[in-house]
Amino acid sequence: MVLAAERTDVARAKRRLAVIDCDIHPNLENPGVLDKYLSKRWQEYRKGVGGRGFAGSYYPRAFPNAARTDSHPPGGKPPGSDLDFMRQQLLDAYDMDFGVLQPLLGSGGLRNLEWSAAHASAVNEWQIENWLDPEPRLRSGLVVPYEDGDLTVKEIERRGKHPGFVQLMLAIRTSEPLGRRKYWKMYEAAEAYGLPIGIHFGGQGGYPITGAGWPSYYVEDHAGMSTAFQAQVISYITEGVFEQFPGLKVVLIEGGFAWLPVLGWRLDAAWRKLKAEVPHLKRAPSEYLKEHFWVTTQPMEEPPRPEQFLEMLDMGPWMMDRLMFATDYPHWDFDDPFEALPKVKLPDGFEAKVMAENARALYKLPVRAGRA
Amino acid sequence: MTVQPVTPPVARGHNFGQPVIDTDIHCTVPSAQALFPYLSAHWREYISTSAFKGPVDTPYPSGAPTSALDGTRPADGGPPGSSLQLIREQVLDAWSVEIGILNCSYSVDGIAAPDTAAAMASAVNDWLIAEWLDKEPRLRATMLVPTRVPEMAAKEIERVGGHPGIVQVMLPVVAQALYGQRRWWPLFEAIERHNLVASFQFGGASGFPMTSSGWPSHYVEEYVDMAQVFQSQLLSIVSEGLLDKFPTLRLAMIESGWSWLPGFFWRFDKVWKGLRRETPWVKMLPSEYVKERMRFSLQPLDLPRDPVIVQQIFEQLDSDTLLMFSTDYPHWHFDTPEEALPVGLTEAQRARILYDNAASFYGFS
Numbered sequence: 001m002v003l004a005a006e007r008t009d010v011a012r013a014k015r016r017l018a019v020i021d022c023d024i025h026p027n028l029e030n031p032g033v034l035d036k037y038l039s040k041r042w043q044e045y046r047k048g049v050g051g052r053g054f055a056g057s058y059y060p061r062a063f064p065n066a067a068r069t070d071s072h073p074p075g076g077k078p079p080g081s082d083l084d085f086m087r088q089q090l091l092d093a094y095d096m097d098f099g100v101l102q103p104l105l106g107s108g109g110l111r112n113l114e115w116s117a118a119h120a121s122a123v124n125e126w127q128i129e130n131w132l133d134p135e136p137r138l139r140s141g142l143v144v145p146y147e148d149g150d151l152t153v154k155e156i157e158r159r160g161k162h163p164g165f166v167q168l169m170l171a172i173r174t175s176e177p178l179g180r181r182k183y184w185k186m187y188e189a190a191e192a193y194g195l196p197i198g199i200h201f202g203g204q205g206g207y208p209i210t211g212a213g214w215p216s217y218y219v220e221d222h223a224g225m226s227t228a229f230q231a232q233v234i235s236y237i238t239e240g241v242f243e244q245f246p247g248l249k250v251v252l253i254e255g256g257f258a259w260l261p262v263l264g265w266r267l268d269a270a271w272r273k274l275k276a277e278v279p280h281l282k283r284a285p286s287e288y289l290k291e292h293f294w295v296t297t298q299p300m301e302e303p304p305r306p307e308q309f310l311e312m313l314d315m316g317p318w319m320m321d322r323l324m325f326a327t328d329y330p331h332w333d334f335d336d337p338f339e340a341l342p343k344v345k346l347p348d349g350f351e352a353k354v355m356a357e358n359a360r361a362l363y364k365l366p367v368r369a370g371r372a
Numbered sequence: 373m374t375v376q377p378v379t380p381p382v383a384r385g386h387n388f389g390q391p392v393i394d395t396d397i398h399c400t401v402p403s404a405q406a407l408f409p410y411l412s413a414h415w416r417e418y419i420s421t422s423a424f425k426g427p428v429d430t431p432y433p434s435g436a437p438t439s440a441l442d443g444t445r446p447a448d449g450g451p452p453g454s455s456l457q458l459i460r461e462q463v464l465d466a467w468s469v470e471i472g473i474l475n476c477s478y479s480v481d482g483i484a485a486p487d488t489a490a491a492m493a494s495a496v497n498d499w500l501i502a503e504w505l506d507k508e509p510r511l512r513a514t515m516l517v518p519t520r521v522p523e524m525a526a527k528e529i530e531r532v533g534g535h536p537g538i539v540q541v542m543l544p545v546v547a548q549a550l551y552g553q554r555r556w557w558p559l560f561e562a563i564e565r566h567n568l569v570a571s572f573q574f575g576g577a578s579g580f581p582m583t584s585s586g587w588p589s590h591y592v593e594e595y596v597d598m599a600q601v602f603q604s605q606l607l608s609i610v611s612e613g614l615l616d617k618f619p620t621l622r623l624a625m626i627e628s629g630w631s632w633l634p635g636f637f638w639r640f641d642k643v644w645k646g647l648r649r650e651t652p653w654v655k656m657l658p659s660e661y662v663k664e665r666m667r668f669s670l671q672p673l674d675l676p677r678d679p680v681i682v683q684q685i686f687e688q689l690d691s692d693t694l695l696m697f698s699t700d701y702p703h704w705h706f707d708t709p710e711e712a713l714p715v716g717l718t719e720a721q722r723a724r725i726l727y728d729n730a731a732s733f734y735g736f737s
Binding site: 308 | 545593632
């Protein structure tokens, strides 16, 4: 096992630009860890029926826990479950200013909505006690039972003001397209609390990931996740969510981004002909896209020629202010902060923006002492 | 809230100074009665006396602005795309079409009863042959199959797939299963053996929503979402090894859009590298399979009229053979005939798109 701390040069990191990592996965040491934050009823439920999501939608990851082989902490705990090891392997190794956690514990995909709400609250308490309070560089998403508006509003009211939570945390595969009215109570509360809607790769909503049923392989589920992101962007814009909630911001996490400008073109072309159907839209769809969406970088799309990355940026210049670096630690498809950006002369200021400043501005994070 | 009506432009053609191959012309079955000459007494009686009057689903709502250009409704009151005479005038003559491929989006895939679906597909195929192909030598056609039962689909290919005017098989992308999967192999075996093209087309009435989070509210969403269903099918076809299993099979993506291909290639190629152990039969980069074995109809052109961007996308595609001209008549994609092509093409790109790519892909000599 080679530790990142041995591979990377901390001094080298310190000379470089600031890094904010927008996609880090903390994990439970074991499922029982949550019991401390659950009522007696839900403790028993967890041990009894347990998590009932949507069957038949699991694709075995290529590696246990989808994790990098070197990310298992000493002592046999699961990857991502040891704060000290995460500090050593990630936060310190890359001298990060901040890291934004994305706990993938499935709260929002539980079919029993009361259990979903109890689970989400427990995850949030666990995050505060074990990650946010002990480590000032960490922030996280407030996990919410997003399939129920009232329960979600309750959780936002309960914990939405905690300074460690910088956004809500949803998964991209929901039970209805996210622009639909079912979710509007959540948006109203999120807008009022100034919390962006963070939406991460994965989740379960009861439907296959494709318009033609379930794929057979993990590679289809993984590469196909960008189709789920595209559909949600289409729904958000077309339903008029941003006319209703003009202050709402949406962060797409681990969905890729090369498809974004192209989707804007396609939306505009279709809207120009079919706009009578959606009179609540006051502007071309791509205008909403430019104003309301942020995207994390990992897994960074890798064109065969690095200059093509610049061409992609030219197709959506607004992405310069919207792309936010992410590693996806401790997962196997980790993007290294020193290696991820294409080896080509990038536009002036772009590297600083994507590696930290776009996230700092969105999440209102302070400038770290000693940084330029 | 006032709703401003949006009016489609008048159907007009254009002379490019060379013959063209139009890979997407929609012809329409005017009514189930029009198919009676091609249905047995049993089905004629069933249609006359039951509530079944043909498929009820359509990917193209008849009143939507996108569905019909102005002037495409025949004088006899039939639906746009139902008159051979108008298709001759408004497509074949107007665009100097040497060969035009008819796509009949009659949603037999939405008919749940397998024998009914098979009978209706056969009737449409015989109707296409008798009323279109036999009467107009410039036309070719896409045959329909009862997709819900692949073995029955293969049987229909045995029956009419050898007709010289039948060039491909209609496979709506919103299917009951991804087309790479093994359940479809009897269908693709028949397609390959008859040297036909598997033609993936916009729409589908499988009963499944086209997004991974269920049904969208608006038609404009369905329309835009359809590109993702094509993307899912491409992922499936390559990952399942369909193209390795059937080494001469060719696939046409009709009305899929294609400006999304570069970003799709970058993601798929990258993830495949990391996960290729799972699908060891995949021997090349996924993008290489697509470039080698698939072609895309030109419309809709989801990209700006900016020659720099057009050339960048062509370079990113890393292929000058992928695109085949289409009008998508009678649907509305472009406002003026000049806009039927991307702006700023080189002479060579123009000639390939207008004619050469389709000629060599379909084997038109």
